[in-house]
Amino acid sequence: MSPILVLSVIVLYFCFLMIISHLTSKGATSATFFTGNKQSPWYLVAFGMIGASLSGVTFISVPGYVGATQFSYFQVVLGYLLGYYVIATVLMPLYYRMNLVSIYGYLKDRFGLYSYKTGSFFFLLSQTIGAAFRLFLVAGVLQLAFFDAYEIPFAVTVAITILLIWLYTFKGGIKTIVWTDTLQTFFMLSAVCISIYIIAQDLDLSFGGIVQAIEEHNYSKMFFWDWKEGSFFIKQFFSGAFIAIVMTGLDQNMMQKNLTCKTLGDAQKNMFWFSTSLIFVNLLFLGLGALLFIYAGENGISIPTRTDDLYPLLALNHFRLFAGVVFLLGITSAAYSSADSSLTALTTAFCIDFLDHDNKSEQQRKSQRKIVHITFSVVLFLVIVIFRAINDESVISSVFKAAGYTYGPLLGLFAFGLFTKLQLREKWVPLVCLVSPIISYALNYYSEELFNGYKFGFEILMVNGAITFFGLLMLTKSGKAE
Numbered sequence: 007m008s009p010i011l012v013l014s015v016i017v018l019y020f021c022f023l024m025i026i027s028h029l030t031s032k033g034a035t036s037a038t039f040f041t042g043n044k045q046s047p048w049y050l051v052a053f054g055m056i057g058a059s060l061s062g063v064t065f066i067s068v069p070g071y072v073g074a075t076q077f078s079y080f081q082v083v084l085g086y087l088l089g090y091y092v093i094a095t096v097l098m099p100l101y102y103r104m105n106l107v108s109i110y111g112y113l114k115d116r117f118g119l120y121s122y123k124t125g126s127f128f129f130l131l132s133q134t135i136g137a138a139f140r141l142f143l144v145a146g147v148l149q150l151a152f153f154d155a156y157e158i159p160f161a162v163t164v165a166i167t168i169l170l171i172w173l174y175t176f177k178g179g180i181k182t183i184v185w186t187d188t189l190q191t192f193f194m195l196s197a198v199c200i201s202i203y204i205i206a207q208d209l210d211l212s213f214g215g216i217v218q219a220i221e222e223h224n225y226s227k228m229f230f231w232d233w234k235e236g237s238f239f240i241k242q243f244f245s246g247a248f249i250a251i252v253m254t255g256l257d258q259n260m261m262q263k264n265l266t267c268k269t270l271g272d273a274q275k276n277m278f279w280f281s282t283s284l285i286f287v288n289l290l291f292l293g294l295g296a297l298l299f300i301y302a303g304e305n306g307i308s309i310p311t312r313t314d315d316l317y318p319l320l321a322l323n324h325f326r327l328f329a330g331v332v333f334l335l336g337i338t339s340a341a342y343s344s345a346d347s348s349l350t351a352l353t354t355a356f357c358i359d360f361l362d363h364d365n366k367s368e369q370q371r372k373s374q375r376k377i378v379h380i381t382f383s384v385v386l387f388l389v390i391v392i393f394r395a396i397n398d399e400s401v402i403s404s405v406f407k408a409a410g411y412t413y414g415p416l417l418g419l420f421a422f423g424l425f426t427k428l429q430l431r432e433k434w435v436p437l438v439c440l441v442s443p444i445i446s447y448a449l450n451y452y453s454e455e456l457f458n459g460y461k462f463g464f465e466i467l468m469v470n471g472a473i474t475f476f477g478l479l480m481l482t483k484s485g486k487a488e
Contacts, residue, residue: 009155011327015334016148019193023174023342026185031178036363036371039179040107040354042266046184048276051263054187055280056287057194057340058260058347064291065194065340066143070313072295077228078237082464083288085246090281092247093255094274096424101261102270108358109261116423120432124439125419126359129258130352132412134382136253137348138389141167143314144337144345145390150318164390168383171346176379180262180354183347187263190339195287197336198294201321204329205297209304216297225296236463245464252413252467256420259351345386352382411446414470415439421471422478430481438477446470 037043071079101109110129114122145164153163175182206216220226230237254260267273298316302309307324310316321333356378357363363371419439422428446469450462462469 009152012152012334015331016338019335019338020170022189023186026189027174027178027182030182030185036368036375038181039375042181042184044266044268046266048267048272050188051184051267052276052280054184054191055260055263056283057191058187058263059254059284060194060287060340065337066317067314068291069295069298069317072225072292073299073309073313075237076225077292078230078242080228080288080292081239081242082246082249083285085243086250086284087281088247089250090254090277092251094277097255098264098273098277099270101265102273108355109258110355110359113419113423117430118432120435121419123359124436125416126355128412128415128439129355133259133348133352134385134389135412137345138386138393141345141386142390142393144342150322160394161391164387168387171342171349172379172383175346175350176376179350180266183350184263184266186346190342193335193339197332198290200332201329202294202297204325205301209301219300220293220296223296223300225299234459234461236461241463241465245467248417248468249464252417256413256416258355259348262351262354263347349379349382349386353379411443411470414446414467415442415474417467417471418442418474418478422475428482430478431483434481435478438481439474442470442474442477445473
């Protein structure tokens, strides 16, 4: 694909985003940036959240992941339904009742300042890692499709990628993102559907032929029952439930969008429709993954060592031109739909939770917000460049492994607050939350020796949360109750 064509597609795409940004940021205030003035239509949030929750990780890594794990990822997706139900019925009513902007304000009300700051810190850490991983994907594709042709360094690609996000979010914040997410989700899903259609045409398959080809191939195995393996159904299902709870319900990035809905009822409708749609969308991605491997096999194309590279390789070098253009729109949309809101959520959490943002004048808030927004843009740039130097495995695996360690303390803190009435010796909370991921990592590393061949999968998140929970029990104030 011509680098000039790639550049033209990206420029046109960002023109759309800048137009949306201009229209949604008129008269924007700090309340607009952080809460969207609580005027977002629930159906718009629900559709946009599909793209935000999937991101570039799903767009590239889930199809590539099929080669190593077949359809086992769908077991995790089924668990999401349970997690989203808990979010809609337990966490959302809590957040709306307390009228929170930063959801970690709950920890301040329940325990105190140390727990509040600790919870927000772990979110900042988790979100920085996650956003960096996702942006790494899109920067890598842009590097391959355009910047390599002009020998432009990867660091410059990353800088341009982050600058574009900053330009269309710095004023309107979450209000802009609710609308841009809708556009980005449309492009992402269109890219997947068109890719499947083109593969089917090239392989001369009808719709029924597509289903049959996937069913007959060994990539389509969905359920696994060996309890020692990381792909065991029970482990995957409950891991999916807890991943949904922590990476959506305890995540400022995802919940900030839900909290822009007018009422709790609207936010719950959004969550139920979004979670149902996500089942079918993930099946679509897994089906695409199987077809990509089938297509490569039929055409004698070597599978890349890093299977994340398979979809970009085929779309940009082997599919027809139109498919390559659609893929570029899809991957750009997928990555930006989560990364742009991550930058806004990081800015929100730091301003509200660490800088006493509510007690400043509107002019001070605006100035402070801009400085924090720019600072986190620079932090993301540095993390992406570092990750480029050390990454050697599937990005989706890396994201969930990171989440297992950095979201675990959040899970433990919120569970302790919701399911007990105990109070804590608060100054020791940061230590417990720091030690828990270290113990979890050690258990994961030595699991086969310690547990008769058992391998941890994504359920390390639950282990981490449980260790945090029991660590907090040790900090309970004797005879004290809420």
